Amino acid sequence: xxxxxxxxxxxxxxxxxxxxxxxxxxxxxxxxxxxxxxxxxxxxxxxxxxxxxxxxxxxxxxxxxxxxxxxxxxxxxxxxxxxxxxxxxxxxxxxxxxxxxxxxxxxxxxxxxxxxxxxxxxxxxxxxxxxxxxxxxxxxxxxxxxxxxxxxxxxxxxxxxxxxxxxxxxxxxxxxxxxxxxxxxxxxxxxxxxxxxxxxxxxxxxxxxxxxxxxxxxxxxxxxxxxxxxxxxxxxx
Amino acid sequence: xxxxxxxxxxxxxxxxxxxxxxxxxxxxxxxxxxxxxxxxxxxxxxxxxxxxxxxxxxxxxxxxxxxxxxxxxxxxxxxxxxxxxxxxxxxxxxxxxxxxxxxxxxxxxxxxxxxxxxxxxxxxxxxxxxxxxxxxxxxxxxxxxxxxxxxxxxxxxxxxxxxxxxxxxxxxxxxxxxxxxxxxxxxxxxxxxxxxxxxxxxxxxxxxxxxxxxxxxxxxxxxxxxxxx
Numbered sequence: 001x002x003x004x005x006x007x008x009x010x011x012x013x014x015x016x017x018x019x020x021x022x023x024x025x026x027x028x029x030x031x032x033x034x035x036x037x038x039x040x041x042x043x044x045x046x047x048x049x050x051x052x053x054x055x056x057x058x059x060x061x062x063x064x065x066x067x068x069x070x071x072x073x074x075x076x077x078x079x080x081x082x083x084x085x086x087x088x089x090x091x092x093x094x095x096x097x098x099x100x101x102x103x104x105x106x107x108x109x110x111x112x113x114x115x116x117x118x119x120x121x122x123x124x125x126x127x128x129x130x131x132x133x134x135x136x137x138x139x140x141x142x143x144x145x146x147x148x149x150x151x152x153x154x155x156x157x158x159x160x161x162x163x164x165x166x167x168x169x170x171x172x173x174x175x176x177x178x179x180x181x182x183x184x185x186x187x188x189x190x191x192x193x194x195x196x197x198x199x200x201x202x203x204x205x206x207x208x209x210x211x212x213x214x215x216x217x218x219x220x221x222x223x224x225x226x227x228x229x230x231x232x233x234x235x236x237x
Numbered sequence: 238x239x240x241x242x243x244x245x246x247x248x249x250x251x252x253x254x255x256x257x258x259x260x261x262x263x264x265x266x267x268x269x270x271x272x273x274x275x276x277x278x279x280x281x282x283x284x285x286x287x288x289x290x291x292x293x294x295x296x297x298x299x300x301x302x303x304x305x306x307x308x309x310x311x312x313x314x315x316x317x318x319x320x321x322x323x324x325x326x327x328x329x330x331x332x333x334x335x336x337x338x339x340x341x342x343x344x345x346x347x348x349x350x351x352x353x354x355x356x357x358x359x360x361x362x363x364x365x366x367x368x369x370x371x372x373x374x375x376x377x378x379x380x381x382x383x384x385x386x387x388x389x390x391x392x393x394x395x396x397x398x399x400x401x402x403x404x405x406x407x408x409x410x411x412x413x414x415x416x417x418x419x420x421x422x423x424x425x426x427x428x429x430x431x432x433x434x435x436x437x438x439x440x441x442x443x444x445x446x447x448x449x450x451x452x453x454x455x456x457x458x459x460x461x462x463x464x465x466x
Contacts, residue, residue: 068443069436070404073415080422081432172298179408186301199308203301211296 001201004192011188012205021183023209029109029174029184034167036110037117042156044114045121046147059118066115072176074112079104079180101180109177113170120166124159125151157228164221168214175210185209240434243421250417251438257334257413258403258442262396264339269346276351287347294344299402306337307409334406342399349391354380356387386457393450400442414438 010016014024047055048063066074082088083098097103128151136150156163178187189206193199240247275287294302311328318325357380365375407416418435422428 065436065440068440070401070415070439072404072408073432073436073439076415076419077429077432077436080419081429084422084426084428175298175300176405186298186304189301190304193304193308197312199312200305203305203308207297207301207305210298210301211293214296 001198004196004198004201005205008188008192011191012185012209016183016188019183022185022188023213025183026171026174026177026185026210027213029105029177029182030167030171032106033109033113033170033174036106037113037170040110040114041117041121042152044118045125048118048122049125063115063118066112067119071108071112071173072179075105075108075176075180078108102182105177105180105182109170109174112173113166116166116169117163120159120162121155123162124155127158128155158232160221160225160228164218164225167221168217171213171217172210240421241425241427243417243424243431247414247417247421247434247438250412250414253331253411254403254413254415254438255442257331257338257406257411258396258400260335261338261342261403262399264335265342265346265395265399266392268339268343269350272343272347273350273354276347277354291344291347294341295348299338299341300405300408302341303337303405303409306340307333310336330406330409330411333409334403334411337409338399338402338406341402342395345395345398346392349388349395350384353384353388353391357383382457386461389450389454389457393446393454396446396450397443400446401439404439 012022015021020028044059044062048059050056078098079101083104088094088098132150132154133146136146141149174184175186177184178190185206189202192205193202196202272287272290275283276291278284307328310333314328315325361379361383362375365379370378403413404415407413407419414435418431418438419428421434422431425431
């Protein structure tokens with residue numbers, strides 16, 4: 001165990017020499033996917049709760065498909081499926097984009113987590129107290145101002161516990177990235193496994209690192225909830 | 238033809254996936270019931286064991302646990318067969334898949350059932366004991382049916398996640414629907430089309446399970462009044 005740690009700790013944590021690898025790549029994937037998911041999910045969740053079926057139904061369809069199929073299939077779809085199309089290969093930009101496993105992985109992860117986040121935010125928006133919305137309309141706010149000042153600030157706060165859950169699930173989901181040749185934490189663990197045959201240690205180290213990240217994220221989100229959700233705490237007096 | 242002759246292969250893969258998911262579900266539910274009973278027991282050692290199990294499993298990715306168990310179990314078995322001096326036994330990938338998935342999702346079911354057991358009012362159990370029911374009868378006739386109503390939404394969620402997790406078993410060498418569709422893609426050089434087919438099969442499975450879950454929830458909520466909003 002100490003021998004493996006001594007010779008591979010650097011690959012596990014951040015670099016296998018010429019390239020970044022291991023934990024750093026896993027976290028970078030997580031940050032990119034969550035950022036992309038969040039930025040897309042906020043407008044999509046607004047469309048998801050819209051009264052207009054032309055806005056609502058396509059978003060429903062998107063979340064239904066992405067939440068109803070495994071992330072691994074979605075990754076395979078973008079990595080092997082899309083790239084096998086002649087149309088994609090004949091265009092320089094698309095060809096360059098889909099040839100890189102990292103791009104496909106971020107795209108698949110981002111779209112996947114965005115589908116879950118859209119439903120989470122849409123649920124929170126629907127749970128907004130109707131009196132707040134009426135009061136805002138009475139003040140003469142436009143729909144945009146209504147969303148910006150009233151609905152989104154409270155809905156995003158109330159969604160925070162579910163959002164943190166989704167981020168932890170995404171951290172765990174990043175482990176399929178190695179199937180698209182991304183040198184993430186699990187790829188290093190597999191390499192160490194095939195180099196040393198010490199399966200339990202090789203995968204155990206990766207597992208402990210994943211768990212440590214999960215606990216750190218949970219701690220971080222608890223702090224955030226204490227700060228942003230303080231007004232929802234049960235009153236004690 | 239629609240599936241270019243790969244139809245039977247894909248059908249077999251789909252059956253393997255469904256069989257794997259159902260077998261794992263069954264064992265995981267049993268593990269969850271045992272885990273929840275340990276978590277709620279008065280024995281401190283059992284409680285600590287169950288807490289360790291759920292914390293460790295739920296903090297690591299499924300795939301890591303899968304690979305860890307798959308390789309380590311085989312090596313452990315090899316060591317035992319070496320020691321006994323018999324020929325090497327290869328673990329069947331299907332069995333390995335069921336065991337690892339059940340072990341992982343047992344932890345999630347433990348938490349689901351723990352919450353559901355705690356949601357049954359203590360007065361129900363006291364009343365059952367007052368009627369002279371034994372512990373077993375109390376569990377079977379009072380605690381379990383009421384617990385199930387609270388547990389069903391959680392069971393449904395876990396099932397949906399479990400179904401999607403089965404896609405990962407092709408990585409440890411099982412011929413499931415993912416492997417079958419990827420092989421078909423390789424054989425026909427139509428990866429795009431066959432990956433779509435794989436996705437649609439999963440979508441069909443989750444859609445059917447949604448319907449079944451809705452029916453079950455209605456069935457077990459008979460006599461429960463919803464607050465009229």
